[in-house]
Structures are given as structure tokens and as C-alpha cells.
Amino acid sequence: xxxxxxxxxxxxxxxxxxxxxxxxxxxxxxxxxxxxxxxxxxxxxxxxxxxxxxxxxxxxxxxxxxxxxxxxxxxxxxxxxxxxxxxxxxxxxxxxxxxxxxxxxxxxxxxxxxxxxxxxxxxxxxxxxxxxxxxxxxxxxxxxxxxxxxxxxxxxxxxxxxxxxxxxxxxxxxxxxxxxxxxxxxxxxxxxxxxxxxxxxxxxxxxxxxxxxxxxxxxxxxxxxxxxxxxxxxxxxxxxxxxxxxxxxxxxxxxxxxxxxxxxxxxxxxxxxxxxxxxxxxxxxxxxxxxxxxxxxxxxxxxxxxxxxxxxxxxxxxxxxxxxxxxxxxxxxxxxxxxxxxxxxxxxxxxxxxxxxxxxxxxxxxxxxxxxxxxxxxxxxxxxxxxxxxxxxxxxxxxxxxxxxxxxxxxxxxxxxxxxxxxxxxxxxxxxxxxxxxxxxxxxxxxxxxxxxxxx
Numbered sequence: 001x002x003x004x005x006x007x008x009x010x011x012x013x014x015x016x017x018x019x020x021x022x023x024x025x026x027x028x029x030x031x032x033x034x035x036x037x038x039x040x041x042x043x044x045x046x047x048x049x050x051x052x053x054x055x056x057x058x059x060x061x062x063x064x065x066x067x068x069x070x071x072x073x074x075x076x077x078x079x080x081x082x083x084x085x086x087x088x089x090x091x092x093x094x095x096x097x098x099x100x101x102x103x104x105x106x107x108x109x110x111x112x113x114x115x116x117x118x119x120x121x122x123x124x125x126x127x128x129x130x131x132x133x134x135x136x137x138x139x140x141x142x143x144x145x146x147x148x149x150x151x152x153x154x155x156x157x158x159x160x161x162x163x164x165x166x167x168x169x170x171x172x173x174x175x176x177x178x179x180x181x182x183x184x185x186x187x188x189x190x191x192x193x194x195x196x197x198x199x200x201x202x203x204x205x206x207x208x209x210x211x212x213x214x215x216x217x218x219x220x221x222x223x224x225x226x227x228x229x230x231x232x233x234x235x236x237x238x239x240x241x242x243x244x245x246x247x248x249x250x251x252x253x254x255x256x257x258x259x260x261x262x263x264x265x266x267x268x269x270x271x272x273x274x275x276x277x278x279x280x281x282x283x284x285x286x287x288x289x290x291x292x293x294x295x296x297x298x299x300x301x302x303x304x305x306x307x308x309x310x311x312x313x314x315x316x317x318x319x320x321x322x323x324x325x326x327x328x329x330x331x332x333x334x335x336x337x338x339x340x341x342x343x344x345x346x347x348x349x350x351x352x353x354x355x356x357x358x359x360x361x362x363x364x365x366x367x368x369x370x371x372x373x374x375x376x377x378x379x380x381x382x383x384x385x386x387x388x389x390x391x392x393x394x395x396x397x398x399x400x401x402x403x404x405x406x407x408x409x410x411x412x413x414x415x416x417x418x419x420x421x422x423x424x425x426x427x428x429x430x431x432x433x434x435x436x437x438x439x440x441x442x443x444x445x446x447x448x449x450x451x452x453x454x455x456x
Contacts, residue, residue, distance in 0.1 A: 007032035007039055008423065011390060012046040014057025015404040018380040019064050019364045023357065025405070031062060033386040036199055036423035041380055059394030060417050061404040063360065064379050065123025065387035066334045067367025070234075070272040070293035070322025073127045073143050074098070074106050076113035077448040079330045087240045087302050091170060094327060095131075099175045100454040103137030105447045110146035112444040113326050115432045118150060120413065122334040123387035123421045124367070124377055125152055126293075126322075128234060128272070130159025130209040131175055132185070140189055144202065151426040151434045153200075153387065155371055157207035157234045158189040162218045168250070170212045179218055182208075183225060190229045198376055199385055201422060207234040211255055212246045219262045232268050232372060234293075235259075238281075239273035240304045256281035265290045270370045272322060273298075274312070275305040282308065286315035291370040294362065296340040297331075298324030306344045309362075310353040320367030335413045338363040342409060356409040386423040391416060 009032070016029040018041060030046035032039035040046075046054075075098075082093040101109075110127075117125055125147075132139060140158055147154035160182040163169030169176070177185075186206050194204040206226045208214040219235075226233050238244065238255045247255045256277060259265055267289030274292045277285070285292070294307050312319050321337040323329050338359035345354035368378025377387050391414045393407050398414060401407035408414060419427035426434055 005034055007034050007049055007052050009033040009420070010046050010049055010052055010054045011057050011062055011388065011418070012054055014060040014062045014390060016041065016062045016380065017360065017405050019361050020379045020381050030057075031380060031388065033388075033420065033423050036386050038380060038382055038384050038386050041382060055390065055418055057390055057417070059392060061391045061393050061408055062380065063121075063389050063391065063408070064364040064377065065389050065419065065421065066121045066363045067320060067371065067378060068117060068122050068125040068322055068334050069270065069320035069367045069370045070295055070324055071113070071125055071127045071332075072129065072325030072327070073110040073113040073146075074101055074129060074131065074139070075325035075327035076109040076116075076332070077105060077444055077451055078327045081327060086242065087304060088170065088242045090302060090328065095171050095175055097451060097455040098131045099133055099172070100451050101131060101133060101136055101139070103139060103142045105451055106139045107142040107146055108440070108443045108447040110143035111150060111435060111440050113332055114146055114150040114152055115435065115437055115440060116332045117323070117334055118152060118419055118427050118432050119416065119430065120333040120335045121389040121391070121416060121419065123153060123389065123419065124155070124371070124373070126155040126157060126205070126234070126371065128157045128159050128207050130161055130207065130213075132160075132177055133175060144193060148201070149435055150432065151421050151424060153377070153421060155203050155205060157205040158186045159207040159209055160186070160218060160222070161209045161213040163213050163215050169214075176213075179215070179221065182218060183221055186222065186225055187229070190231055194229070194231060196230070199422065203231070205232040205234050210236040210243070211251075211258055212243060216262060219264060223263055227268065232270065233264065234270050234272070235264070237271035237274055238276045239299075240302070241276060244276050254278070254281065256284065260284065268372070270318075272324070273304065273307065275299055275307045277308060282311055282315050282317070286312065286317040289318070291318035291320065293322040293370060294319055294341055295322045295324040295329070295337075296344045297336055298328040300340070300344070301328050306348050308348075309341060309345045310349050313358070318366065318369040319362055320370035321363050333413060334363070335408075339409050356406050359409050360405060386420055388418075388420040389416060390418040
């Protein structure tokens with residue numbers, strides 16, 4: 001048990017921001033790791049544990065690993081396209097290209113995207129995969145294999161679309177599935193992969209894509225299936241004014257009101273983006289326990305707008321951060337999200353709208369709450385899972401910033417001294433150690449060229 005047996009790793013000499021409920025921080029402290037659990041969290045110098053591996057944390061800040069609550073990993077091989085388009089223009093441009101993805105392409109794309117997340121401090125990520133070409137193969141299995149190889153804790157969402165253009169939806173007909181096919185595949189994903197254990201590295205959620213790409217029947221049936229199986233629900237919501245206009249025209253209500261009519265609110269649901277919410281929607285989401293994945297960088301890239309993050313937090317909503325798909329956030333840098341969340345909130349609400357420590361909490365324990373894992377990850381506390389990010393803040397870019405949390409959030413993105421996931425070292429000195437990143441980069445470039453050529 002953590003705290004009793006000899007540790008398997010000691011991280012010593014670093015500043016520590018635990019992000020626990022009390023906001024405990026140490027200017028110099030240490031943390032012990034016992035297998036995949038956190039043991040001692042304390043100020044001062046670590047005792048001499050003879051023969052135990054030790055990471056020298058001098059000049060560094062130790063935080064919980066960052067939690068990414070919304071992504072589309074397959075988009076890593078379609079970055080840079082439709083760079084100046086609105087969301088609906090961007091989607092209609094990219095749907096024909098995404099229609100050519102297959103199992104091999106998704107495996108390559110997911111590996112590249114997961115490496116980018118790891119290098120930027122992410123230890124847990126979700127993914128929302130909703131494009132399933134008929135001859136594409138086992139796409140969800142491909143990204144699950146990639147996450148296992150890179151070594152990140154993974155919450156893939158079995159997404160879906162069943163409302164094609166001929167029926168009034170946005171996606172072309174050849175990339176949508178039938179209702180029965182979606183439900184069968186969703187049930188299969190849960191039975192094959194969902195792991196409910198405390199230290200699970202893999203949990204499944206169900207995620208119809210968006211109000212403009214799925215039918216009401218699919219939303220209702222998916223919710224029933226998920227709740228019967230005890231898994232979470234996810235979808236895009238209120239991302240753009242185009243979506244709001246679509247819902248008003250098609251359903252006579254706002255996107256948030258539409259979700260309420262379908263039974264898609266509650267503590268087992270989280271929405272991506274939630275940019276365009278009125279006061280009533282914010283109150284309803286907060287009171288129901290519905291969570292939000294705030295994606296500030298992607299929202300800016302697509303010109304979607306600025307989410308009311310401070311208002312959501314003030315209402316008591318659970319809010320985490322997401323990089324969103326790599327085709328709408330080419331860097332996919334998890335450490336950039338808390339900084340951008342802070343800047344956007346302050347641009348809209350003034351200098352006290354969001355503090356640096358609240359920004360860090362959104363990226364850590366906030367994301368854990370969104371995914372239903374606040375008891376396991378998201379803060380540095382004894383007995384929790386050993387998902388830790390050690391940031392080097394003794395660089396010339398950070399010299400002179402006295403407060404390490406301010407340096408991390410407002411300074412330039414620092415290099416990682418180490419990233420620990422489930423007690424295992426995934427990144428050391430800025431390099432992913434679990435895969436050959438040079439080889440991955442070559443394969444990504446080839447896969448991107450092949451996919452674009454196939455669409456042409």
C-alpha cells in the first residue's frame with residue numbers, strides 16, 4: 001500500500017502544486033511513488049531511500065498530469081487544411097478527406113497526436129471519434145492500440161453520425177452510419193474495452209457527434225444504452241452561431257434546450273465547447289451536474305467565440321479543458337490551454353475573471369471531474385494514481401518569475417523534465433521515451449499525403 005512499502009520512485013527538490021482542495025503548495029518538496037500510486041507528499045528534502053530511483057527536481061515545478069477532455073486524434077493527419085474557414089465551411093471541406101481514413105491511417109495519426117499531448121504534460125486524454133467509413137476497419141481499436149503504446153491514460157468515445165446531407169444534416173451521406181449499426185458498434189466497444197477499475201487505463205464513452213449530424217432517435221437510444229451500461233455520454237454543443245441557427249430552424253429551440261428535451265443532461269454527460277449559452281442554460285447545466293470541455297485554442301482558431309467560463313464556474317459547473325481536434329488546433333499543446341483559457345476569460349470579463357491557479361485547476365482536477373475520475377487523478381494526494389508532470393522552470397525564458405505557477409501558466413510553454421503516467425515514465429527531458437518520435441513523424445507525413453491524394 002502507498003506510504004507503507006518502499007517507494008519505487010522519488011521526485012525531490014522541486015516546487016509542488018498539489019491542486020488539492022486546500023490548494024497546498026510547497027516551494028521545495030518531494031513526492032514518492034509506490035507502483036502506480038502516490039505515497040508521501042511533503043515539504044523539504046526527501047529521506048534517503050537507499051537504491052530507489054530518484055528524479056532531481058531542482059528548478060522544476062511538479063503538478064498533476066494534465067487532463068484533456070476533448071480531442072479528435074485522427075485529425076493529426078489533416079492539420080493545416082481549411083485554415084481560414086468557419087466551422088461549417090471547415091467541416092464540409094474536410095469531410096470528403098476524412099472519408100478516406102482507415103485503420104492504418106488512424107493508428108499513425110493517433111500515435112502522432114498522443115506524442116504531442118505527452119510532450120505538453122498530458123497524462124489522461126479522451127478522444128471523440130465519429131467518422132467510420134464503411135471499409136475503414138477497426139478504427140477505435142487502432143487508436144486504443146496507439147494510446148497503449150505511447151502510454152497515456154485513455155478515454156475514447158465511440159462517436160457516430162446518422163444524419164446525412166440528403167436528410168438535412170451537414171455530413172455527406174457516405175460517412176454516416178445507420179442507427180442499428182451505431183448501437184451495435186457502441187455496445188461492442190463497451191463490452192470489449194471498458195475497464196471500471198480504480199486504476200483503469202481505458203474507459204469508453206458514447207458520443208453522437210453533434211445536433212447537425214445525428215438524429216434525435218440516435219441521441220435517445222445512445223443515452224439509454226450508455227446509462228444501462230454505466231458509461232458516460234459526450235457530444236459537441238453550442239460551438240457556433242451557425243449551430244444555434246440550425247437548432248432554432250430545425251427544432252425551434254437552442255442547442256442546450258434541445259439536449260434537455262432529449263434527456264441529455266446530468267452528471268454522466270459532458271459537452272464540448274458550450275460557447276453560446278444563455279443564463280438559463282448555464283444554470284440548468286450546473287444544477288444538473290452536466291460538465292463542460294472548454295476548448296479555447298480551437299474556439300479561437302475557428303472563430304467560434306469566447307465561452308463563458310467564469311460564469312460556468314461561478315454557477316458551480318464542472319469545467320475541464322480540451323485541445324480539440326488537431327485540424328482545428330494544429331499544435332495540440334495541452335499546456336497552452338490553461339493559458340488561453342485565462343486570457344480569453346480576462347479579455348471578456350476583466351483581470352479577475354480567472355486566476356492562474358484556477359487555470360491550472362481547470363487543466364487538472366477540473367478535467368478529472370469532467371471524466372468522473374476526481375477520486376483517482378487530477379491532484380497530487382496520497383493514494384491517488386501517480387500521474388505527474390515535472391516542468392523545468394530554470395530556463396532563461398522563466399528566470400525572474402518568482403511564482404512557479406505563474407511561470408507555468410503565463411510564461412512560455414516550459415520543457416518537461418519528466419512525465420509519469422500510472423507510475424511509468426513516458427517523457428524524460430522533453431522526449432517521449434515509449435516510441436520513436438522521428439519514425440512517427442515520417443509515417444505521419446506519408447499518411448497525410450496519401451489521404452489527401454486519395455480524396456483528390
